[in-house]
Amino acid sequence: xxxxxxxxVEHLRVAFAGRTVLEDVSFRVQRGEFTGLIGSNGVGKTTxxxxxxxxxxxxxxxxxxxxxxxxxxxxSLGYVPQKIALDPDVPIRARDFxxxxxxxxxxxxxxxxxxxxxxxxxxxADVDAERFANTRVGSLSGGEQQRILIAHALISQPSLLxxxxxxxxxxxxxxxxxxxxxxxxxxxxxxxxxxxAHEMNALLPVMDRIVYLTxxxxxxxxxxxxxxxxxxxxxxxxxxxxxxxHGRVFVVAEPGEGDQDIPEHPTLTVN
Amino acid sequence: xxxxxxxxxxxxxxxxxxxIVGAVSAVVSAVVGVVVVVRGQAFAGHALTDVxxxxxxxxxxxxxxxxxxxxxxxxxxxxxxxxxxxxxxxxRDLATGIVLSVATGxxxxxxxxxxxxxxxxxxxxxxxxxxxxxxDSSTIPLVAAMSAVTLxxxxxxxxxxxxxxxxxxxxxxxGIALRAVGLAFMLALAIAVGLSSIAxxxxxxxxxxxxxxxxxxxxxxxxRGAFVVAVALGVGATWLGVLLAYNSYYWFPxxxxxxVSFFIVALVFLAYLVSGSSTLRRLLRPRREVTV
Amino acid sequence: MFSGFMVNAWLIGTIVAVVAxxxxxxxxxxxxxxxxxxxxxxAFAGAAGANLIGLNPLIGLGVFSLGAALGIGRLARHGRADxxxxxxxxxxxxxxxxxxxxxxxxxxxxxxxxxGEILGVSRGQLVPVAVLALVCVVAxxxxxxxxxxxxxxxEVAAAVGLNPARIETMFLVVIACATTMTVPVxxxxxxxxxxxxxxxAARSFTDRxxxxxxxxxxxxxxxxxxxxxxxxxxxxxxGFFVSVVSAAFFVxxxxxxxWRHSRATTDRASLVA
Numbered sequence: 001x002x003x004x005x006x007x008x009v010e011h012l013r014v015a016f017a018g019r020t021v022l023e024d025v026s027f028r029v030q031r032g033e034f035t036g037l038i039g040s041n042g043v044g045k046t047t048x049x050x051x052x053x054x055x056x057x058x059x060x061x062x063x064x065x066x067x068x069x070x071x072x073x074x075x076s077l078g079y080v081p082q083k084i085a086l087d088p089d090v091p092i093r094a095r096d097f098x099x100x101x102x103x104x105x106x107x108x109x110x111x112x113x114x115x116x117x118x119x120x121x122x123x124x125a126d127v128d129a130e131r132f133a134n135t136r137v138g139s140l141s142g143g144e145q146q147r148i149l150i151a152h153a154l155i156s157q158p159s160l161l162x163x164x165x166x167x168x169x170x171x172x173x174x175x176x177x178x179x180x181x182x183x184x185x186x187x188x189x190x191x192x193x194x195x196x197a198h199e200m201n202a203l204l205p206v207m208d209r210i211v212y213l214t215x216x217x218x219x220x221x222x223x224x225x226x227x228x229x230x231x232x233x234x235x236x237x238x239x240x241x242x243x244x245x246h247g248r249v250f251v252v253a254e255p256g257e258g259d260q261d262i263p264e265h266p267t268l269t270v271n
Numbered sequence: 272x273x274x275x276x277x278x279x280x281x282x283x284x285x286x287x288x289x290x291i292v293g294a295v296s297a298v299v300s301a302v303v304g305v306v307v308v309v310r311g312q313a314f315a316g317h318a319l320t321d322v323x324x325x326x327x328x329x330x331x332x333x334x335x336x337x338x339x340x341x342x343x344x345x346x347x348x349x350x351x352x353x354x355x356x357x358x359x360x361x362x363r364d365l366a367t368g369i370v371l372s373v374a375t376g377x378x379x380x381x382x383x384x385x386x387x388x389x390x391x392x393x394x395x396x397x398x399x400x401x402x403x404x405x406x407d408s409s410t411i412p413l414v415a416a417m418s419a420v421t422l423x424x425x426x427x428x429x430x431x432x433x434x435x436x437x438x439x440x441x442x443x444x445x446g447i448a449l450r451a452v453g454l455a456f457m458l459a460l461a462i463a464v465g466l467s468s469i470a471x472x473x474x475x476x477x478x479x480x481x482x483x484x485x486x487x488x489x490x491x492x493x494x495r496g497a498f499v500v501a502v503a504l505g506v507g508a509t510w511l512g513v514l515l516a517y518n519s520y521y522w523f524p525x526x527x528x529x530x531v532s533f534f535i536v537a538l539v540f541l542a543y544l545v546s547g548s549s550t551l552r553r554l555l556r557p558r559r560e561v562t563v
Numbered sequence: 564m565f566s567g568f569m570v571n572a573w574l575i576g577t578i579v580a581v582v583a584x585x586x587x588x589x590x591x592x593x594x595x596x597x598x599x600x601x602x603x604x605x606a607f608a609g610a611a612g613a614n615l616i617g618l619n620p621l622i623g624l625g626v627f628s629l630g631a632a633l634g635i636g637r638l639a640r641h642g643r644a645d646x647x648x649x650x651x652x653x654x655x656x657x658x659x660x661x662x663x664x665x666x667x668x669x670x671x672x673x674x675x676x677x678x679g680e681i682l683g684v685s686r687g688q689l690v691p692v693a694v695l696a697l698v699c700v701v702a703x704x705x706x707x708x709x710x711x712x713x714x715x716x717x718e719v720a721a722a723v724g725l726n727p728a729r730i731e732t733m734f735l736v737v738i739a740c741a742t743t744m745t746v747p748v749x750x751x752x753x754x755x756x757x758x759x760x761x762x763x764a765a766r767s768f769t770d771r772x773x774x775x776x777x778x779x780x781x782x783x784x785x786x787x788x789x790x791x792x793x794x795x796x797x798x799x800x801x802g803f804f805v806s807v808v809s810a811a812f813f814v815x816x817x818x819x820x821x822w823r824h825s826r827a828t829t830d831r832a833s834l835v836a
Contacts, residue, residue: 053722079722089362089820090592090715091766091775097715104712105725107705136770137715152719162722313645314597317652364596365763369813371600372756376806379678379750383800386674399673400660475660478653485646529661536657540650547641 004067005030006076006160006192007052012061014044014051021047023216025061029160029192029209034183035220036203037196039213045196046082048213049164052194053079066159075105078153078191082164086145088138094148095133098123101152123151126185143174147181154189161186163195167202175202182206200227201248227251276514277521289403289470289513289531292414296466297479297505299418302425303463304484305494305501306456310436313485314364315352315457317477318371319464322348324473325374326465327398328381332388337398338410341468342417345461348374353454401472401532403513410469417462424459428452433494470509471532479505482539489546508538572681572791575692579745580757580787582696584780585703586741587758589734591766593714597645598635598735600755601652603742605631607676607751608659615662621691624746628739631655636735640728678802679750681791688747695744702737710734711772750802757783760809767816782812 007029014022021044029035039045050056052063054070063069066076078101099112099120124133127147132140137148146166153161163182167175183206186193197203200210204223211220212227212235219226219235226232227249229242240253280286307316326344327337352370382398397405425432431452435442443449460480467476487500512535519528565573590599606628613623631651638647663673675683703710713720713727720727745754765778790804 055721075723077722079719081718081722084716084718086715089766091770092711092715092772093770096772100708100712104708104720105723106708109704109707134770149716149719156723308643308646311643311645313643313649314600317597317600317649364594365591365759365813368596368600368755368759369763369810372760372806373810375678376756376800376803379674379800380803382674382678383803399677400657474656475653477649478657481646481649481653485643485650489642523665527664530657530664533657533661533664536653540654543647543650 003031004064006033006066007194008062008064008067009048009052010062010064012048012051012063013059014047014056015059016047016056020059020216022051025213025216025218027211027218027220029194031159032187032190032192033208034186034193034206035195035209035211036200036207037194037211037213038198038200038203039196040198043213044216045198045213046164049079049162049194049196052162053077075156076159078156078158078161080146080149080153080161080163080166082166082168084145084149086138086140088136090136090138092137093134094129094137094140094144095120095124097137097148098129098151098155101155119155123155126154126188127151127181143170143178146178150182150185154185154191157189158191160192160194163193165196165198167195167197167199172202179203179206204247204249223249277518280514280517283517284408285404285406286513286517288406288408288411290510291411292406293403293470293509293513293535294506295414295418296463296470296476297483297509298502299421299463300467300476300479301483301487301501301505302422302498303460304480304482304505305487305497306425306432306436307460307480308484308488309433309494310456312460313477313481315367316460316464316480318352318367318374319345319348319457319461320468320473320476320480321371321378322374323461323464323468323476324398325378325381327468327473328378328385331398332381332385338413338465338469341465341473342462344374345465346458349454349457349461353450353457397472398468399472399474400530401468401470401475403470403531404516406469414466414469417466421459421462421466424455428455432456471535475532475536478536478539479509482536482543483508486539486543486546489543504539504542508535508542512538568682569791569795571684571686571689573788574689575684575748576681576787576791577784578692578696579748579754580783581780582699582741583745583754583757584761584783585700585776586737587762587783588765588776588779589703589710589714590738590758591762592711593731593734595734595738596755596759597648598632598639599738599758601635601648601655602628602631602735602738603746603751603754604652604659605634605655605739606742606746608655608662610676610746611659611662611666615666620747621688621743624743625739627655628743628746629736632735632739633732636732675750676746677750678800679746679748681748681801682794684748692744692748695740699737699741699744702733702740706730706733749805756802756806756809757786760806760813761786764812764816767820786812 005028009028010026012022012025013020025048037045037048047056051058099116102116102119124130127150129144129147129151132144137145140148166178170178179202182193182195207223209221210223210226211218212232214235215237217235219231227242229240232240232242232251236253240251243250243252307313323341323345326340329344330337330340348370352367431442431447434445435447435449435452439449464476464480467479471479483501483504486504487497491497491500512531515534516528516531523529590596606624609623609625609627610620612627613620635648635651638651659676709725709730713725713730717727742754749757761782762779764782766775768778769775786805786808789808790801793804794801
């Protein structure tokens with residue numbers, strides 16, 4: 001295929017606060033692919049996403065979005081940050097916030113067209129937000145705000161949607177809801193998705209590819225290709241086991257010497 | 272030697288009073304100020320100085336000693352701000368700003384009424400910018416007493432105060448009465464502001480409150496060290512300011528010199544800027560953020 | 564009350580209210596109350612300095628407002644924002660006091676610079692004030708949507724290519740511009756009231772952004788007009804009435820918001836029950 005990947009990261013090296021967070025990270029995200037960026041807390045997932053967005057300085061390596069360097073392609077990216085403090089005193093309705101996703105970069109005070117209004121309606125419907133579209137964004141619950149942020153990011157029809165830990169601190173049922181929502185809107189809009197999470201199991205049914213991040217390096221491919229004892233052991237630098245139980249995957253790693261960030265059992269969860 | 276210290280400095284009566292009152296208010300301001308800066312309440316602290324302005328101008332109008340006006344208004348203002356909820360994070364800047372605005376509006380009214388009613392001028396200047404050289408030595412006992420009270424309050428609530436400043440949640444979990452501690456601190460702050468208003472005027476007392484504290488926190492690593500440095504800076508700036516103002520009387524004979532408050536504020540500001548310079552950082556060796 | 568010198572006062576008061584309502588809307592949105600208080604104090608020093616060396620005070624106002632705005636913006640990035648703002652504020656006030664102490668007109672000058680002298684505004688000042696007002700309003704209009712997004716969700720804004728730091732600087736310059744033209748009218752200490760009271764009240768009354776902006780202007784206009792009328796009748800300072808009326812609107816807004824919130828929670832509770 002001649003279309004360039006939506007995201008092409010090569011030999012990325014990022015350092016801050018005196019240490020190297022990402023040593024040599026390479027992976028690609030193709031059009032429409034649903035990709036999970038998996039890694040334990042502190043391993044550099046947010047740093048990687050910020051680097052892709054151009055918010056983090058990189059030491060070396062290249063990042064190409066739609067085949068071109070980042071600076072020219074901000075409109076190709078949609079971003080949903082992990083936490084956003086939306087003040088309930090701020091007078092902006094959910095639907096107006098979503099509308100800003102269309103034209104926040106425009107100058108002046110132009111009125112929005114009928115088509116634009118319809119785009120907003122559709123974006124709200126996509127994330128099941130019609131119910132609270134006229135409420136202040138700051139008054140919404142965390143989950144509702146997240147959906148509005150997703151709608152805001154999607155409405156400009158980006159090629160790639162980046163989400164920073166959208167599933168963190170959610171109960172299992174909400175996790176399922178968010179994952180299926182994301183999968184649905186991604187395939188409806190043919191948008192590639194790169195979302196970071198520290199636990200991969202909820203994403204197994206919908207992930208096309210996985211980028212597994214640890215020790216400043218990444219292994220990418222399909223889940224079957226990557227989540228294997230030999231691949232992950234090489235990545236971690238010491239032996240790890242991969243267990244499958246009832247269709248769920250567990251990566252069991254012991255903390256060893258030279259490990260910077262790995263807590264006891266990074267991806268072991270009990271549902 | 273006479274070009275550093277103009278003649279008669281050390282034997283001058285008003286100078287003695289100025290040095291004593293200035294030093295005492297500098298000490299109190301520095302101590303309270305460190306806590307203010309750590310709590311991120313610089314705006315509230317500044318708002319209280321504007322409230323003190325109201326008190327000062329009202330006291331002029333009603334013929335009461337300014338110190339009473341400063342202190343009374345400060346205490347009332349602190350109580351009002353606590354009531355409006357300046358302690359809660361959300362919207363507190365706006366609430367603070369409104370209190371500040373009303374206080375300043377009232378100050379404008381009192382100053383105007385005073386100006387139209389009496390023939391005396393200089394009220395504005397004295398209240399806002401201080402007149403440390405015209406202080407009477409009889410104010411010293413009151414100033415000393417109020418300072419002792421303030422420092423005593425801070426000493427008593429020190430640990431819960433620090434705990435609640437660093438993490439309100441943890442403090443509440445420990446059973447600390449956040450509202451009570453916060454209110455007690457606001458009152459101590461009000462008195463500190465009132466005291467320094469006497470020395471350098473209400474509008475500028477923010478400088479003695481925030482300046483030495485902010486500088487000390489930039490330069491030291493431990494909180495206790497910050498208190499010491501802040502006090503040293505505050506007293507140093509005050510004394511040096513008094514000296515320079517005295518000298519300026521001789522340097523600019525036509526206009527009777529520059530105000531003391533200007534020198535003190537300028538020195539405090541300068542100290543802050545210098546503390547941020549890279550040469551100083553290298554001298555002091557790299558230090559990280561403040562730990563307790 | 565509507566003839567002679569008062570005409571100027573009404574005209575300029577109206578212009579000031581419009582600018583304060585619009586710029587203040589974003590001051591409140593961005594939580595920039597403290598810088599909005601500090602920058603006019605820089606203006607105070609500038610006017611005093613210009614006065615001392617015989618320049619048009621507006622030049623001094625402009626130069627120092629701008630310096631204050633950019634200085635505060637720069638210093639705030641490298642230290643504790645609120646402590647730095649407080650220090651810069653008093654430094655400028657002290658400078659102003661020093662300048663004034665060297666001139667002969669110490670007392671009345673201070674009062675008018677701090678608390679305003681709208682009744683003493685001349686016809687000649689109308690034009691520069693109107694021009695600066697136009698500049699402020701146009702700047703906000705052009706930056707409107709960028710300002711909105713960078714104020715509400717700066718992370719998201721940065722991700723789509725906006726530059727929150729640059730927008731911040733530009734906004735501070737707009738504040739400087741607004742204070743330059745308003746300080747001679749309502750004074751350095753009180754312009755800030757117009758920039759926070761009406762917008763804070765307005766946003767309590769409506770959820771819609773544009774409506775909140777226009778309400779902010781409307782409330783500011785009412786505030787200034789009422790203040791002018793009262794000041795004319797009583798001869799008391801305009802600034803006093805501005806602060807009291809602004810505070811009244813602010814409190815009304817808070818009360819209304821509280822009532823709305825308690826009604827919403829009881830509605831939701833009754834739904835669940």
